[in-house]
Structures are given as C-alpha cells and as structure tokens.
Amino acid sequence: MMAETWIRRILMVITFIGSMASGTAQSTALSSPPGIAPEAAAQPMHQKATWLWTTDWIRRDPREVLSFFGEHGVNLVYLQVNPDIPASDYQRFIKQAAGLGIEVDALGGAPEWGLAWKRQEIADFVAWVQTYQQAAEAGERFRGIHVDIEPHLLPEWKTNRPDVIKQWESNVQYLRTEADRMKLPLSADIPFWLGNGTASDGKTPLDRFMIGQFDSVTVMSYRDTAQAIAGIAEDTFKEAAALGKTALAAVETNPSREGDFLTFHEEGADAMNEQIAKLHDMIKNHPSYAGIAVHDFDGWREMKQ
Secondary structure, eight states, X not given: OHHHHHHHHHHHHHHHHHHHTOOOOOOOSSOOOTTOOGGGGOOSOOEEEXXXXXXXXXXXXXXXXXXXXXXXXXXXXXXXXXXXSOHHHHHHHHHHHHHTTOEEEEEEOOGGGGSGGGHHHHHHXXXXXXXXXXXXXXXXXXXXXXXXXXXXXXTHHHHOHHHHHHHHHXXXXXXXXXXXXXXXXXXXXXXXXXXXXXXXXXXSBHHHHHHHHSSEEEEEOOOSSHXXXXXHHHHHHHHHHHTTOEEEEEEEOSOOTTOGGGOSTTTOHHHHHHHHHHHHHHHTTSTTEEEEEEEOHHHHHTOOO
C-alpha cells in the first residue's frame, strides 16, 4: 500500500510538471479579453511558486528545502528577507536553487505596509535588497521583489477604508519606483475580491490600480476545487490581461479559521495535486496566466497525503 501511494504521487507530479510545460492550445474556463488574439494565449512555460516565510530553513537545512522543491516541480520561490540571516546563506541558497532551475524573489510585507507610518520599514527592506544585490555574484542574486501587503486585515480597513487605500497606493507606488531604480521585477499577492473596491480617485477599480503597479500578481484564490479557484480568480486574470500583466493562481495548504473550503489542509497533498492539475488545464491558455502558487512551504511540507 505504501509503495502504491508513492507511485501514485510520483505519477501525479510527473503529469502536472508535464502539463505545466505544455503550450498546447485548448479551450479555457476563463474567456480572453476583447482584442487579444487567441494565439497570444499559448505560453510555452509556466511557473510553480511557493512562499518560504521561515527563512531559517535556508541556514539549517537547505538540502531538505531544495529536495522538496525539486520533487514538487517548484521553479519560483518567494523567500522572506530576514536581516538576521547572513547574506552568505542567501547567496549559497540562491546559487544552489539556480543550479536546479529555481528562481528566487525577495519577499517582504505585512498588513501594516499599507500604512504611511510603515514607509521606513519598507525603505529598510528595499535598502537591504539593494545592498545584497550589489554584493552578490550574478548567480546569487534575487530575480525580483515580491510583496505581501494585506491592509484589509487591519482594524483601520473597517473604520477608515478610503484613507487606508490612499496610504496603500502611496506605499505601492514607492515600491514601484524603487524596483524600477534597481531594475528588478515587482510582484505582489492580492485578494481575488479587490475589484469590488475603488481606488482613491473614486472611479478606478482598486484591482486595476494595484495590478497596474506590478509586473505580475499572485491572486489569493483560496478554494479547494479547480472550478471554484478558476471562478474566483477570473476577474483578476481578465484585468491582468487587459493591462498586459501576468498572474498566478494561488492555493492554500494551512488550516483556515474561515472554513475548510478555503484550504487543501483537510484533503491532503494528493487531492491538491489533482485539483491543481485540473486547474492548470482549465486556465493554461488564458493570456495572463503565468502559473500556480502554493501557500506555503511549511504548510505544504506538513500536509497529509
């Protein structure tokens, strides 16, 4: 029974990786925006990303991390910047990851990064990345910057949302300016419902404003079936395509207090892999689709089969 389980896992991973690399044109569950030619939908390669929030992993057991990434077809890692971890550990890890075809983005963020008083913390993060990039060799550098800013988790979101949105926009524009100055791609996590709100100008949909600031977005489309994930990610993918941006659909592996339907924690890894493969087949031809992201390494690693 144990051997059969492992064989089933290996076959599932092989099938998914093969489908991720496929550029075959098939019908998509997400309709292409007007004005985009069907042939623009085909993409030869896609990303499979994950978040590594517990940065200490790269110091105490990088082999286990990289082995896990290799086994599960991960080719993009959002690696949290922790100034307490020596730069040499980042350099060694990124170089080893590059040897396996895995790219690494510098990850930072907190709900408070949406507020003006946290601008200095954002500036410190940017300065750390710049210093690191300048000191690292070519094969040891971050590919880009990835941020997770979720001010909707703050109490101020309920009490003074327009002001929070204005501050959030300003901080994101600052990040955009700094990323451009360093010539680094900038990406971010965004909730799927962001289009329900309006930017500080009172007329631009908030998702349009935010997606427009980034090169790519990872939509937190946390559901436990391919159909549900595709359904709630649809608006973000359409908006990203209209703006000439790319987007990844994300799934959750950690327990959720909001309900089991938001995560694959209860179903386990095999069920998640099956739904991810279905999701990829459903949306792989959408013009903005860049791949799948699994949140996060620790939760994924601890999942039952």
